[in-house]
Amino acid sequence: MTMMSVTFEVMFRVEAEVESGEVVCVVGDCDRLGNWDPHHAVVLSRESSIPGQCRKNNQQMENRCDKENRKTCDVWRKKVKLCGMKNYNYRYFVCQIIESDSEFTERTVKVIRWETNILPRVFSPADYMKDPGKYDAEIMKFGEYGGKNHVTNGWLTDQSEIHIRIHGNPIRMWKPKYRKQTYRIKCTPLDQRYKDHLDEDEEEDEWGTHVSPPSTFTKVLVSTLDERHINHCVQSESGTIFEAGSYMIFTAETTEPESLGFQFDFYVNQEGVTPKHIGYCYLLPVDLKKSNDTKTVPITGLNHKPIGQIDRTAADTVQTKSPYNQL
Incomplete structure (x- = not known):
């Protein structure tokens, strides 16, 4: 008997603060999501842009530093095909990407900010099948999940x-x-x-x-x-x-x-x-x-x-x- 493989078109959608030249990516524990390697992460597309801050606590920090308001509060999204009924772990991160001029070298990825909650986000196919429309319409907030909000500066990768x-x-x-x-x-x-x-x-x-x-x-x-x-x-x-x-x-x-x-x-x-x-x-x-x-x-x-x-x-x-x- 042949086993049928189930495929899901999952909409990853998140609201994040970005500056000029930055993009939002999603990375996770499978080939489609880059196997936790930022060089192979999925780059999301900008859906909308709203001038201003997403969170008040960041605004207070910037006022203390006398920082110019150069950020926008954007919604980013991308549909990714995931196969099988196992749960998928993933996280969002903000980065700068410089494409390579050579086909033999990878693009340069500078991780700016990344989500640091101890437990990663989880996509559950079983939960998705109960109400796919609700899942696709949800806009997550960068760094916020599991009742907590943790964002940390990125590390040195190629730089x-x-x-x-x-x-x-x-x-x-x-x-x-x-x-x-x-x-x-x-x-x-x-x-x-x-x-x-x-x-x-x-x-x-x-x-x-x-x-x-x-x-x-x-x-x-x-x-x-x-x-x-x-x-x-x-x-x-x-x-x-x-x-x-x-x-x-x-x-x-x-x-x-x-x-x-x-x-x-x-x-x-x-x-x-x-x-x-x-x-x-x-x-x-x-x-x-x-x-x-x-x-x-x-x-x-x-x-x-x-x-x-x-x-x-x-x-x-x-x-x-x-x-x-x-x-």
């Missing part, structure tokens, strides 16, 4: 993470009028892969004082530590305030650390006044050859003359991989 640490009292301006100021620091990633493809006129006309174009695939986050707590923030247009004696860390993830440089812009911070841009400095890949090193970098004014320096700027590179079954 390296660079930390640039500034602490103590490192900003030394040479002019007396600048020495007692409070400064804001903005860190911009620079893509050094293009430096050999620009002639002198193109570089000056297009980028001005920049030595390279900004890296569009790299986002820099800033963390500040004071006596009360740690703030993890996305940078504002005029950077983040650095108080003497505090500890600031810029974090960037990249698949090509040997090609990533950084521009630091310095702004004078005054209460009730628009921050004034006074200078900048560079930390280039040639300065980041060691996995952990400390540098003193000169600060150049807007007239292209040196106005000071920043001491004890430490940089380190982290390269780790986490097992896919942690999804």
Whole structure:
């Protein structure tokens, strides 16, 4: 007697907060769902987009960090064929995907956020058969299931993470009028892969004082530590305030650390006044050859003359991989 195989067209549908360039995926414990490997996960399609936040607690966190509202509250979906009557375990995650130019290498997947409830989500064919319409119409919320809400930052898969640490009292301006100021620091990633493809006129006309174009695939986050707590923030247009004696860390993830440089812009911070841009400095890949090193970098004014320096700027590179079954 031949056994009939039952096939289900399952609608995976979830509401999640995403930023520009991010997508939502589903991964699980079968071939159709990628066998917990994010490289083979199912990429969902955006169904709708609503400006604003999905959850109030995230809005409060962003207000504390003075973060710009760049997220949208989106619904993502995809139908996947699953065969058989066994239960399927799965989780959603938010990521950035960079497709490979070669058929011999996999796409690059940067896991941004993933669901971390101890028990995974479960698709039960038996429950589905009782009311398939109800299941297909349900919109799940990213991170919320089993009466709990747990979301954690992703891990390093194909990329390296660079930390640039500034602490103590490192900003030394040479002019007396600048020495007692409070400064804001903005860190911009620079893509050094293009430096050999620009002639002198193109570089000056297009980028001005920049030595390279900004890296569009790299986002820099800033963390500040004071006596009360740690703030993890996305940078504002005029950077983040650095108080003497505090500890600031810029974090960037990249698949090509040997090609990533950084521009630091310095702004004078005054209460009730628009921050004034006074200078900048560079930390280039040639300065980041060691996995952990400390540098003193000169600060150049807007007239292209040196106005000071920043001491004890430490940089380190982290390269780790986490097992896919942690999804």
